[in-house]
Amino acid sequence: MALEKQTEMTRSDTDALLGRHETGVLSLARDDDPYAIPISYGYDADDRKFYLRLVSTPESEKRAFLSSNPDARLVVYEEDEPTYRSVVVTGTLVEIPRDEMTVEHVEQYGDAKRPLFEIWGESKPDLDIQLYELRAENVSGRHIELSDRHD
Amino acid sequence: METGGFIYPERAYAQVAMSASEEFTFVCPSCGESMAVNPAMRDALVDNGCVVCGASVTTDAFSPVDAPE
Ligand SMILES: [Zn+2]
Numbered sequence: 001m002a003l004e005k006q007t008e009m010t011r012s013d014t015d016a017l018l019g020r021h022e023t024g025v026l027s028l029a030r031d032d033d034p035y036a037i038p039i040s041y042g043y044d045a046d047d048r049k050f051y052l053r054l055v056s057t058p059e060s061e062k063r064a065f066l067s068s069n070p071d072a073r074l075v076v077y078e079e080d081e082p083t084y085r086s087v088v089v090t091g092t093l094v095e096i097p098r099d100e101m102t103v104e105h106v107e108q109y110g111d112a113k114r115p116l117f118e119i120w121g122e123s124k125p126d127l128d129i130q131l132y133e134l135r136a137e138n139v140s141g142r143h144i145e146l147s148d149r150h151d
Numbered sequence: 152m153e154t155g156g157f158i159y160p161e162r163a164y165a166q167v168a169m170s171a172s173e174e175f176t177f178v179c180p181s182c183g184e185s186m187a188v189n190p191a192m193r194d195a196l197v198d199n200g201c202v203v204c205g206a207s208v209t210t211d212a213f214s215p216v217d218a219p220e
Contacts, residue, residue, distance in 0.1 A: 103195040110199025129203050
């Protein structure tokens with residue numbers, strides 16, 4: 001599998017990819033421990049913000065990682081042979097307090113997908129659903145075309 | 152929690168609307184979340200669903216808050 005070419009994606013291509021997907025892998029770090037979870041998101045291309053709903057329990061590992069506006073990395077990729085694209089977002093994950101919820105937030109979360117990877121069960125009132133914004137500081141996309149070989 | 156101090160124009164608008172018009176209590180029938188909202192927020196929740204859990208919301212989920220004594 002020789003790499004034919006690898007190119008940087010343009011901003012509009014990157015935004016388009018992030019817009020047509022709704023899931024990715026979010027990675028957080030705390031000291032030397034990595035933590036990665038599949039998440040679903042809504043994406044605001046104008047502000048380069050991601051809107052996430054995360055479910056955690058007070059004792060959970062996830063909560064510990066979320067506790068301090070951590071630096072975060074989000075990876076979204078797609079494969080559509082012979083084209084492979086990946087976008088890596090770095091930024092800060094910030095919780096949106098309930099009492100600071102705005103009309104804009106409601107609209108953004110209306111576009112966001114439900115937490116497809118989260119367990120909801122029958123007892124939603126017992127779950128602690130927290131709303132987060134991932135404020136992108138850097139977004140980079142790569143586009144790889146594999147060579148077309150017929151051997 | 153610290154959110155950086157940035158004030159959204161929408162938030163400023165919402166605060167103006169809040170003080171100028173009646174308030175409602177929103178209770179999501181699906182996740183049980185409850186919050187005080189103004190009419191603009193109520194409309195947004197009915198249009199977009201519960202901000203917390205994503206479930207559909209009707210006007211039945213809102214009750215008027217009595218004026219303060
Ligand atoms: Zn709800």
